[in-house]
Amino acid sequence: MTIENLTINKSFGGWHKQYSHHSTTLNCKMQFAIYLPPQASNGNKIPVLYWLSGLTCTDENFMQKSGALRIAAELGIAIVAPDTSPRGAEVADDEGYDLGQGASFYVNATQAPWNRHYQMYDYVVQELPKLIESTFPVSAKRAIAGHSMGGHGALTIAMLNPQRYSSVSAFSPISNPMNCPWGQRTFSAYLGKDKASWRNYDASALMQQATQFVPAKVDQGASDDFMIEQLKPEMLSAAAQVSGYPLDLTLHDGYDHSYYFISSFIEDHLRFHAEHFNK
Numbered sequence: 001m002t003i004e005n006l007t008i009n010k011s012f013g014g015w016h017k018q019y020s021h022h023s024t025t026l027n028c029k030m031q032f033a034i035y036l037p038p039q040a041s042n043g044n045k046i047p048v049l050y051w052l053s054g055l056t057c058t059d060e061n062f063m064q065k066s067g068a069l070r071i072a073a074e075l076g077i078a079i080v081a082p083d084t085s086p087r088g089a090e091v092a093d094d095e096g097y098d099l100g101q102g103a104s105f106y107v108n109a110t111q112a113p114w115n116r117h118y119q120m121y122d123y124v125v126q127e128l129p130k131l132i133e134s135t136f137p138v139s140a141k142r143a144i145a146g147h148s149m150g151g152h153g154a155l156t157i158a159m160l161n162p163q164r165y166s167s168v169s170a171f172s173p174i175s176n177p178m179n180c181p182w183g184q185r186t187f188s189a190y191l192g193k194d195k196a197s198w199r200n201y202d203a204s205a206l207m208q209q210a211t212q213f214v215p216a217k218v219d220q221g222a223s224d225d226f227m228i229e230q231l232k233p234e235m236l237s238a239a240a241q242v243s244g245y246p247l248d249l250t251l252h253d254g255y256d257h258s259y260y261f262i263s264s265f266i267e268d269h270l271r272f273h274a275e276h277f278n279k
């Protein structure tokens with residue numbers, strides 16, 4: 001596997017780098033960002049947090065706007081931020097911001113034309129960690145987190161792979177995509193009309209039937225314009241009660257859906273993941 005370094009910037013004593021590589025899973029060129037804290041330079045292998053961004057984002061939004069790097073440098077955690085979908089002129093797309101490029105929903109598409117490139121679930125779970133762990137001084141200790149569409153991705157991926165992640169966290173996740181407009185539009189396109197296949201990618205459905213638990217922290221802004229129609233955090237809480245899932249979900253007065261919210265609480269998320277890496 002060859003990867004090409006695109007940018008390199010020193011930050012909080014560590015290094016933020018962007019790379020591109022050909023993804024065999026997605027059948028196209030992909031870009032990702034990695035933050036390597038100072039602890040990555042002393043010969044040790046450090047744990048990694050994978051961050052999945054929301055609709056319309058690339059590998060850049062989180063790294064530039066969340067304020068996570070200062071805390072990652074303190075705690076000795078690497079952060080990897082993949083792009084939010086396959087991209088390129090030959091990759092299927094849609095005019096809406098909520099389907100196609102920038103809107104993969106982190107599933108493996110089964111329906112044409114999407115199934116040719118939209119295999120983001122496999123990319124995030126398999127190909128990307130393999131590439132990261134064979135290229136950078138990181139250990140196999142992994143956590144996963146995300147925002148909105150990425151919060152949905154992080155929760156579903158952690159619950160489907162409890163042995164691969166020591167903890168999961170989400171800001172404003174799309175908690176019950178089977179029952180909201182964003183999820184119904186994308187799941188119909190990527191997975192087809194048979195709703196049985198949707199359940200496997202629905203955080204509330206998975207949480208309700210979970211028997212293996214990855215510690216989960218979720219924060220939601222109470223003034224988030226998407227909360228009632230699209231995000232439905234109450235469905236996740238209800239699901240956790242059914243299975244006894246260790247879900248720590250907090251509603252925060254006055255906060256909206258933006259990076260102003262994420263940057264206000266990202267420190268708590270990184271400390272939560274660090275605590276579970278050290279267990």
Ligand SMILES: N[C@@H](CCC(=O)N[C@@H](CS)C(=O)NCC(=O)O)C(=O)O
Nearest residue numbers: 054055056057061097148149258259
């Ligand atoms: N109203 C937005 C919806 C998309 C949106 O809010 N995206 C969130 C994730 S769901 C985001 O992180 N945007 C990029 C940013 O704030 O940097 C739009 O039309 O672009």
